[in-house]
């Protein structure tokens with residue numbers, strides 16, 4: 216067993232779409248940045264790459280590379296899933312935490328779990344999506360951005 | 376093996392009690408919010424629910440529900456422990472990190488470990504409580520609040 | 536299997552050396568604080584101690600103790616490694632995340648992995664080093680400090 220962890224932050228801005236866990240959410244602001252800025256998927260990609268000790272999302276998909284501008288983050292997650300499979304690994308469990316004051320995540324949890332489950336070909340009971348606020352403290356609490364943390368448990372063959 | 380992770384933040388305020396890991400600590404301020412605002416137990420509950428892929432503390436105990444006002448967070452932890460047992464799971468290990476400038480956690484570590492150990496029916500060698508400061512940076516560093524992170528390792532029967 | 540997690544923050548200041556993962560990095564600022572202030576190694580030490588439920592870096596190496604002033608953090612990591620071995624444990628995997636706006640971590644990743652690998656006597660495929668920014672948000676985003684998170688997967692004999 217190997218466990219990897221990811222963390223990411225993106226800014227909230229007017230005029231941007233809000234994508235979280237591959238689900239489009241209606242909100243007064245969206246996330247700006249690299250690709251569609253799906254901060255939850257980015258954290259999850261880093262958790263998977265971390266468990267593989269295979270760089271990070273920025274080393275595989277440089278933000279400076281114009282081909283990833285506006286790209287759906289689902290592509291990055293499919294890529295990380297394939298990296299796990301190519302190493303003979305199996306994803307046992309993933310657990311995501313979205314840290315924001317708004318929007319409310321609860322109403323979208325099932326759709327998010329279903330989408331991550333689909334993208335990873337992992338049963339929904341192995342996909343956790345949680346949310347928390349920071350009680351109006353810090354950048355997430357002031358609504359300046361959204362942070363996400365992810366943890367992934369993998370089974371990987373012994374290293375040769 | 377499945378590993379879940381939790382994160383929580385509560386505000387420090389005058390005139391509140393300070394509860395951390397189920398232990399009352401004498402301090403000039405306490406934590407405000409949902410229940411007794413024991414941020415460390417809340418993070419741990421989320422780590423357990425995350426490992427189970429069973430929602431989060433807010434979905435089981437909505438902060439808007441008046442019945443949890445001032446409730447001891449030990450109730451939430453007992454509930455999460457029972458959810459693990461009901462799934463045939465075993466908690467192998469939990470590790471908590473309390474992030475604050477003050478109070479000092481070290482003098483309370485043994486009491487905290489003993490209390491978590493008791494609440495989870497887990498031997499103390501399987502319960503870790505750690506602390507760190509943020510060197511006066513950010514909301515925790517300015518003493519505006521306390522953050523906590525938790526990670527839980529579970530053994531769970533294969534999904535049917 | 537037990538999984539521990541660590542988090543640490545140090546301030547960036549002019550006139551200090553910058554050490555990350557045991558590697559000296561040329562940068563306009565460095566980290567201040569306890570020892571050489573290698574925030575990544577400190578997080579990793581806490582992840583290992585957390586998996587052992589054996590206190591935290593501050594309990595083993597009090598910042599107030601003058602003997603650790605300017606000490607290389609590699610000593611703390613060697614100590615944590617030896618604590619794992621003394622318990623009959625094996626480190627299966629470690630995954631680090633460095634959170635900062637600058638410097639760029641990518642160019643130093645291989646050197647960092649090699650150094651951690653050497654200090655832990657762990658093959659490089661079991662050592663992950665990742666980095667992320669916070670999109671100029673919060674203390675890390677403003678360049679006031681660097682944060683690091685670490686997670687360690689251990690195999691430990693059953694408790695007697």
Ligand SMILES: [Mg+2]
Pocket residue numbers: 223224225248249252253254257
């Ligand atoms: Mg990102």
Ligand SMILES: [Mg+2]
Pocket residue numbers: 383384385408409412413414417
């Ligand atoms: Mg809470």
Ligand SMILES: [Mg+2]
Pocket residue numbers: 543544545568569572573574577
């Ligand atoms: Mg430190």
